[in-house]
Structures are given as C-alpha cells and as structure tokens.
Amino acid sequence: MAKEKKSALKEKKGSSVSEITNLSSIESIKEKRRSKINTDTLVSSILNKDITALSRAITLVESKNPAHLEKANTIIKACLPHANKSIRIGITGVPGVGKSTFIETFGKHLTAKGKRIAVLAIDPSSSLTKGSILGDKTRMEDLVKDDNAFIRPSASGDSLGGVARKTRETIILCEAAGFDVIIIETVGVGQSETTVHSMVDFFLLLKLAGAGDELQGIKRGIIEMADAIAINKADGDNLKHAKLAKIEFNRALHLYPEKTSNWQPKVMVCSALKNEGIHAIWELILEYVTMTSKNNYFNEKRHEQNKFWLIQTIEEQLKSDFFNRSDIKKELENQLYLIETNQTTPFAAADYLLGLKTK
Amino acid sequence: MAKEKKSALKEKKGSSVSEITNLSSIESIKEKRRSKINTDTLVSSILNKDITALSRAITLVESKNPAHLEKANTIIKACLPHANKSIRIGITGVPGVGKSTFIETFGKHLTAKGKRIAVLAIDPSSSLTKGSILGDKTRMEDLVKDDNAFIRPSASGDSLGGVARKTRETIILCEAAGFDVIIIETVGVGQSETTVHSMVDFFLLLKLAGAGDELQGIKRGIIEMADAIAINKADGDNLKHAKLAKIEFNRALHLYPEKTSNWQPKVMVCSALKNEGIHAIWELILEYVTMTSKNNYFNEKRHEQNKFWLIQTIEEQLKSDFFNRSDIKKELENQLYLIETNQTTPFAAADYLLGLKTK
Numbered sequence: 001m002a003k004e005k006k007s008a009l010k011e012k013k014g015s016s017v018s019e020i021t022n023l024s025s026i027e028s029i030k031e032k033r034r035s036k037i038n039t040d041t042l043v044s045s046i047l048n049k050d051i052t053a054l055s056r057a058i059t060l061v062e063s064k065n066p067a068h069l070e071k072a073n074t075i076i077k078a079c080l081p082h083a084n085k086s087i088r089i090g091i092t093g094v095p096g097v098g099k100s101t102f103i104e105t106f107g108k109h110l111t112a113k114g115k116r117i118a119v120l121a122i123d124p125s126s127s128l129t130k131g132s133i134l135g136d137k138t139r140m141e142d143l144v145k146d147d148n149a150f151i152r153p154s155a156s157g158d159s160l161g162g163v164a165r166k167t168r169e170t171i172i173l174c175e176a177a178g179f180d181v182i183i184i185e186t187v188g189v190g191q192s193e194t195t196v197h198s199m200v201d202f203f204l205l206l207k208l209a210g211a212g213d214e215l216q217g218i219k220r221g222i223i224e225m226a227d228a229i230a231i232n233k234a235d236g237d238n239l240k241h242a243k244l245a246k247i248e249f250n251r252a253l254h255l256y257p258e259k260t261s262n263w264q265p266k267v268m269v270c271s272a273l274k275n276e277g278i279h280a281i282w283e284l285i286l287e288y289v290t291m292t293s294k295n296n297y298f299n300e301k302r303h304e305q306n307k308f309w310l311i312q313t314i315e316e317q318l319k320s321d322f323f324n325r326s327d328i329k330k331e332l333e334n335q336l337y338l339i340e341t342n343q344t345t346p347f348a349a350a351d352y353l354l355g356l357k358t359k
Numbered sequence: 360m361a362k363e364k365k366s367a368l369k370e371k372k373g374s375s376v377s378e379i380t381n382l383s384s385i386e387s388i389k390e391k392r393r394s395k396i397n398t399d400t401l402v403s404s405i406l407n408k409d410i411t412a413l414s415r416a417i418t419l420v421e422s423k424n425p426a427h428l429e430k431a432n433t434i435i436k437a438c439l440p441h442a443n444k445s446i447r448i449g450i451t452g453v454p455g456v457g458k459s460t461f462i463e464t465f466g467k468h469l470t471a472k473g474k475r476i477a478v479l480a481i482d483p484s485s486s487l488t489k490g491s492i493l494g495d496k497t498r499m500e501d502l503v504k505d506d507n508a509f510i511r512p513s514a515s516g517d518s519l520g521g522v523a524r525k526t527r528e529t530i531i532l533c534e535a536a537g538f539d540v541i542i543i544e545t546v547g548v549g550q551s552e553t554t555v556h557s558m559v560d561f562f563l564l565l566k567l568a569g570a571g572d573e574l575q576g577i578k579r580g581i582i583e584m585a586d587a588i589a590i591n592k593a594d595g596d597n598l599k600h601a602k603l604a605k606i607e608f609n610r611a612l613h614l615y616p617e618k619t620s621n622w623q624p625k626v627m628v629c630s631a632l633k634n635e636g637i638h639a640i641w642e643l644i645l646e647y648v649t650m651t652s653k654n655n656y657f658n659e660k661r662h663e664q665n666k667f668w669l670i671q672t673i674e675e676q677l678k679s680d681f682f683n684r685s686d687i688k689k690e691l692e693n694q695l696y697l698i699e700t701n702q703t704t705p706f707a708a709a710d711y712l713l714g715l716k717t718k
Binding site: 073076077080081083084165168169172303306307308309310313314315317318319322335336339340342343344345346347348349350353354 | 666667
C-alpha cells in the first residue's frame with residue numbers, strides 16, 4: 001500500500017487527493033469487493049444446494065454484528081427470487097407428546113420419497129437459556145445423518161419477535177437451497193404457536209390420548225389454528241384411547257366456524273415410534289396444498305403473512321422506541337401512581353406521556 | 360372596554376403596557392375566571408346529583424372543540440376522587456336477544472330497590488351512521504321516565520378507541536353523580552365486546568335458546584369473557600328449550616380454564632318480558648362483587664383496566680401518528696409491492712419505513 005502511494009503514477013499536479021482519503025477509500029473499495037465476492041459466492045453455493053454455505057449464511061442472519069447483518073441482508077435479497085417454493089409445516093405440541101420422534105419418522109418418510117427437508121425451531125425459552133429445543137440433536141439420530149435433511153436449532157434472541165425474524169429469513173435461505181419441505185417445530189408455550197402459525201402453510205397439532213379429559217387442558221386458540229390434529233403414540237393399549245380421543249377432537253373441531261380456506265381440519269391417529277399413520281398425514285398435507293392452491297388461498301395466506309410481519313415489525317419497533325426511553329420509563333411509573341390514586345385518568349396520562357415524545 | 364382604555368387611571372407615566380397585551384390578557388383572565396366558575400359550578404352540581412349538569416358535562420366530554428375538551432378534563436379531574444364507587448356491568452348479545460327489554464326490566468328492578476342506575480352504550484356502528492343503539496329511547500319507555508335512571512346514547516366517534524375513551528370518562532362523571540350501577544350495553548359485533556369487557560366489573564352475555572345448535576354461532580372469545588350467561592325469553596313454549604340450552608352452555612363453560620378471579624361463570628335463564636329470573640341475576644352479580652372484593656380481584660381488575668387503557672391509548676396514538684403520515688402511506692404501498700414481487704422481505708421493508716420516521 002505504502003509502495004503504491006509513492007508510485008510515480010500519483011505525481012500529477014493539481015489533482016492529487018489527500019493521502020488519507022486515498023488510503024481509506026482504497027481499503028473501502030477493496031473491502032466491498034471482498035465482501036461482494038464472499039456474498040456472491042455464498043449465494044451461488046446456496047443455490048447449488050451447498051449445505052455448508054447455507055449454514056454460514058444462517059450464521060450471518062443470526063449474528064449481532066451489524067456488518068454480518070448487512071451481508072445477511074444482501075444474501076437474503078439475492079435468494080428471494082428463488083424462495084417461496086417449499087411447503088412450510090408448523091408442528092406444535094406439549095413436551096412429552098413425541099415431537100422429536102414424530103419429526104424424525106415424518107422426515108425419514110419424506111427423504112425416502114426423494115424430498116429434501118429442513119427442520120427449524122422456534123423456542124421461546126431459548127432467548128433466556130440460550131439453549132434450544134433442537135439443541136439435543138441426538139434425539140433425531142437418523143435424520144441428522146440423512147443427506148437430504150438439514151436440522152438447525154432455534155436462533156436465540158432477546159425477543160420472540162427477533163427470533164421470529166431470524167427464522168423467517170432462514171426459511172428464505174433454505175428454500176433458495178432447494179428444500180421441498182420446511183418443518184418449524186415449537187413447544188406449546190405462550191405466544192410461540194401464534195408466531196409459528198403466522199409463518200407456515202400448514203399447522204399440525206400433536207396430541208396424546210389421555211384419560212378421557214382430552215379437551216380440558218387445551219388452549220382453545222391453538223386448536224382453532226390447527227389444520228390437523230395428530231394423536232400420537234396410538235399403539236398397543238393406547239390405540240383404543242386414541243380412537244376415542246379422535247372422536248372427541250372431531251366433535252370439538254366442528255364447534256369452530258368454518259375456515260376462510262374452506263379447509264375442514266382433520267383428526268388423525270399415528271404412532272411415530274412404530275411408523276404408523278405417518279404416510280396418511282403427509283397425504284393429508286398434500287390434499288390441503290392441492291385444495292388451497294386451487295382456490296388460491298395458499299398464495300393469499302402467504303401474502304397476508306408477509307403483510308402481517310411488515311406491520312408487526314413496525315409496530316413492535318415503534319412501541320419499543322417509545323417505552324424504552326429512560327424519561328418515558330420514569331414518567332410512566334409516576335403516571336401509573338397518579339392513576340391509582342385517582343389524580344388522573346389513563347387518557348390524560350397517555351396524553352401527557354405522548355407529549356414527551358417530541359421533547 | 361374602549362371606555363376603560365381611555366380612563367384616567369391608565370394615565371401613568373413610564374409604567375403603561377401595550378394596549379393590545381393589556382386588552383387580551385384582561386380578556387384571557389376574565390375568560391379563565393368565567394370558565395373556572397362554570398366548571399366549578401358544574402362539578403358541584405354533579406356531586407349534588409344534578410342530572411342536567413351531568414348531561415352538560417358529558418356533552419363537553421363528547422365535543423370535538425378543544426376548548427370544551429379542556430373544560431371536560433378539568434371537570435373529570437375534579438370528579439375523580441368521587442368516582443370508582445359503582446358496580447359497572449357490561450351487557451352484550453346479538454340483535455333480537457332482547458337487550459333493551461332486559462335492561463328496562465333489570466333497571467326498574469334496581470330502581471325499585473332504591474338504586475340509581477346509569478345506562479350507557481358502545482355502538483361500533485355509530486361512528487359510521489352517527490346513530491346509536493340507544494338513540495331510540497322509546498324502547499325503554501318506563502326506564503326513561505324513572506328519576507333514578509339516566510340513559511345516555513352512545514357517543515359517536517371516528518374510532519372505537521375514541522368512543523371508548525368518551526365512555527370511560529362518562530363512567531367517571533356518572534359515578535361522581537352518585538349512580539350505584541352503571542350498565543354499558545353493546546351489540547355483539549367486532550371488537551366492541553372486548554372494549555366493554557375492559558371497562559366493566561361484571562360481563563353478562565344474553566343468549567336465546569335456539570333449535571339445539573346453541574354452540575354453533577357463538578364467538579368463543581365472548582363466552583370466555585362472560586361472568587354469566589343469561590338465556591333470555593325463557594317463557595311459554597321456550598322454557599323447555601331454554602333449560603336444555605342452560606345445560607349445553609354450562610357444559611361449554613366448563614371447558615374453559617378457571618378464571619384468575621376464581622369465579623365460576625354461571626348460566627341463568629330469564630324472561631325480561633315477564634320479569635322472571637331477573638332478581639336472581641342481580642343476586643348473582645352481588646355474589647360476584649362480594650367474592651371478588653374479598654379476594655381483592657375486584658380492585659386488581661380495575662387497576663389492570665386502568666393500565667390497559669393507558670398503554671392502549673399510547674400504542675394506538677403511536678401507530679396512527681406513524682401510519683397516517685402521507686409519506687409513510689405512499690412508501691408502505693411501494694414496499695408491499697416490492698414484498699409481493701420478491702424484491703424485499705417484510706423485515707427489510709419495515710427497517711426502510713422506520714428509517715423515514717426521523718426524516
């Protein structure tokens with residue numbers, strides 16, 4: 001570099017630029033070129049179904065380094081025209097229902113048919129523990145070794161919204177890498193099902209046949225979101241219970257208003273452990289895709305999801321920008337106290353706090 | 360005024376102020392004094408249970424004139440220490456269920472016991488039609504003539520949030536005017552039940568006994584909010600159906616998780632027309648108030664409602680400030696198009712739009 005600076009080529013009267021500018025702009029151009037080569041290479045590798053490149057790109061998406069995120073955005077943008085081609089399946093169910101076994105059996109069933117599948121996860125606890133429900137890959141021993149399967153643990157993040165964004169962007173990368181089916185797993189806790197539901201085409205709820213009180217413990221919102229309920233561990237002595245549970249759930253599902261997709265949610269029984277009923281679930285999903293593609297609901301839903309995430313992201317940011325201001329935090333406490341002591345109303349307090357916005 | 364200006368008293372050397380300042384500040388002081396007298400008089404009249412004063416204050420709350428709203432805020436603030444002492448009851452049900460007849464019979468039952476009751480309404484359609492579900496007061500002929508009853512049609516407004524604010528503030532004024540029970544009526548449409556639910560202590564859902572398919576048409580969220588369901592028009596041939604419906608609803612209610620209040624919602628049958636079962640509903644409400652006062656849920660719920668309205672008002676304002684900007688509106692359309700054509704992601708689009716915020 002120093003050599004180049006002293007080169008006779010630079011000895012032009014009147015038009016020399018400052019050394020520092022010269023140096024830093026050369027560096028900057030070089031850096032950009034290097035970065036461009038890197039991201040271009042990554043993108044073409046991803047499009048060539050290179051799993052290592054895919055993993056590296058996902059790592060950039062999950063990074064907290066702004067330079068990495070810039071690269072990630074470039075890669076995602078380049079991948080976008082090649083995305084949107086998979087079937088996205090959300091799978092939820094309480095711990096113990098056999099999600100890992102189900103995904104392993106279901107995944108192997110698909111790869112045996114020549115499908116390439118990616119398994120992602122949204123784990124609401126991972127933002128706290130920095131762990132992941134898929135961290136223990138040993139639970140999917142066979143699938144992990146399968147060349148046509150790609151398993152990626154849940155991104156960690158400070159908020160469910162942050163994790164959701166990373167997962168949504170990872171879906172784009174996986175689709176660009178030619179995966180036919182993307183499975184997104186989540187645990188039946190809090191808001192995570194709603195989050196998964198808003199990024200998948202088909203939402204599958206795994207249940208167990210219990211002691212007759214199947215309906216008691218269910219969060220109604222989740223049943224309402226389900227496109228199918230699969231009663232797992234329907235084998236041996238359990239089979240009878242499972243069939244009874246199927247009747248109960250079918251009855252419960254009929255209480256809900258018809259879906260805009262015109263799809264009537266189905267209840268299935270299966271045993272992931274014994275590989276029974278798994279093919280029927282895949283057939284059902286294909287039936288759903290065929291039907292909703294015909295009536296155009298499939299595409300409409302994806303458009304709605306895109307719009308949802310756009311508005312959602314903006315609204316979350318507007319709120320956090322406001323409520324995380326230290327002056328607002330302090331004054332919010334004061335105003336809450338004034339409300340509780342009947343000195344002001346919630347509306348007058350809101351007006352007051354909003355008045356601080358431009359200060 | 361012109362006379363005063365020419366008065367010899369003004370002829371002081373060196374200390375005269377500009378005529379204009381003098382004039383306008385005198386006017387301003389006089390206006391403030393008049394206004395203060397007005398609002399002070401209104402407040403003390405309200406506290407003396409003067410219905411005309413109450414009506415005038417509500418008209419100020421509902422006004423779009425900023426000067427009126429300023430007065431309204433002063434009055435509300437002065438009334439606040441005297442508020443919070445009523446039982447607030449929300450009543451909802453689809454058109455035809457007999458809400459007006461129920462409120463009339465229920466209201467007469469209470470005034471006969473020496474209670475003073477106020478009936479307000481939240482009508483989601485009024486913002487469009489500028490009409491009101493209570494506009495036709497002839498539907499409550501007897502109650503309207505009752506000195507211990509005060510009926511006020513729904514405020515109109517550009518948004519449900521705006522109407523809600525006016526109703527919440529009207530509750531404060533009615534409570535300061537010594538009303539023991541405040542009934543807030545709404546039609547079973549859209550978000551209005553949620554709005555009413557978040558400003559009352561007890562939420563009553565009116566239903567009819569149908570032809571055996573009682574559960575079909577119900578919005579699950581509304582049942583979940585109900586502290587009691589009253590099956591109305593349970594008279595004559597209908598009585599048998601109503602009792603069957605009661606069993607079905609009781610069954611449905613047991614499917615829901617227990618409420619944090621520990622209150623188990625009840626199903627009642629009544630005939631507002633024949634004044635049957637009305638007293639039992641009032642007794643049930645008193646039972647609820649006693650129980651939730653003991654376990655402190657009653658006050659906790661009001662605190663939570665206050666906090667809800669504070670946060671809700673701020674969030675709505677933040678969103679409308681942002682999305683109503685003409686530049687944002689235009690760019691939002693552009694970004695949506697770019698998303699649909701796979702040229703950007705919802706997240707990148709959100710980042711871009713938020714970047715315009717400070718411009």
